[in-house]
Amino acid sequence: MNYDQKPYQFPDGMNPYGNQAPALSRGSLMAKTYGLLAATLGVSAIASIYGMSSPFAYQHPILLMIGSFILLFAVQYTGAHRSPFAVPLVFAFAAGMGMMMGPGIAMYLRMPDGPQIIATALGTTAVMFVGLSAYAMTTRRNFSNMAGFLMTGLILAILVSLLNMFLLHMPALQLAIAGVLVIVFSGLIIFDTQRMVQGGIQEPVLLVVGLYLDIINLFMALLEIFGGTSRN
Numbered sequence: 001m002n003y004d005q006k007p008y009q010f011p012d013g014m015n016p017y018g019n020q021a022p023a024l025s026r027g028s029l030m031a032k033t034y035g036l037l038a039a040t041l042g043v044s045a046i047a048s049i050y051g052m053s054s055p056f057a058y059q060h061p062i063l064l065m066i067g068s069f070i071l072l073f074a075v076q077y078t079g080a081h082r083s084p085f086a087v088p089l090v091f092a093f094a095a096g097m098g099m100m101m102g103p104g105i106a107m108y109l110r111m112p113d114g115p116q117i118i119a120t121a122l123g124t125t126a127v128m129f130v131g132l133s134a135y136a137m138t139t140r141r142n143f144s145n146m147a148g149f150l151m152t153g154l155i156l157a158i159l160v161s162l163l164n165m166f167l168l169h170m171p172a173l174q175l176a177i178a179g180v181l182v183i184v185f186s187g188l189i190i191f192d193t194q195r196m197v198q199g200g201i202q203e204p205v206l207l208v209v210g211l212y213l214d215i216i217n218l219f220m221a222l223l224e225i226f227g228g229t230s231r232n
Helices: 026-051 055-059 061-080 086-109 114-138 144-168 171-197 204-231
Strands: none
Touching: 026 086, 026 171, 026 204, 055 061, 055 086, 061 086, 061 204, 086 114, 086 204, 114 171, 114 204, 144 171, 171 204
16 A cells, blocks of 8 residues: 555645645655654654653552643643644643653563563563554555444543552452453554544644554553463
8 A cells, every 4th residue: 555645635614724734745744654653653662661760650650640640731732722832732741651650560560571571571471562563555445433332431441440459359350351352452553543644633742642552552462461361
């Protein structure tokens, strides 16, 4: 498939950025999105390494979570308005997410086969992302109607996870939830990739936020599965 043939054309009056913002070609949009995504993941990796030894990350996870949510909304707002602050904010958001993940990753590293577990989760995430992205770009199926189903599955998985965390304390249930999350975020990778390929969203920052969250959460779910299997 050639993604440089011509830009996606919004119907008259339907361009969310107005008539003065010409649509990017597919190739240009994909290049900007994947370039920014790679940089964002790099920032998260550095921040997670810092978070593994940062007292603040261990002592104030709630503050990091609240800060990350605030930055996420700020990124979505500035990205939708094509503000010059959007890119710095997405890097700040990625840094906050990385710091928040640091203590969890450090916990797996302390396991006897911790480095192997993390390497396996990283490798599996990379392979799945490439494979799912390639499928989304080449398939003729339209996955735009998956959003409601995927969000419902995500919300249910989060609710059951919280119930298990505070009341049930069942390791097998937590592994099952992680398996559901792998399916949900795999579907979201396909959904978000098609939004980029089909030109439904023209702002790279907004596309990056979706794909970034898909990748990070897929990695954490796989880490839970591989770590839980190793413990058993």
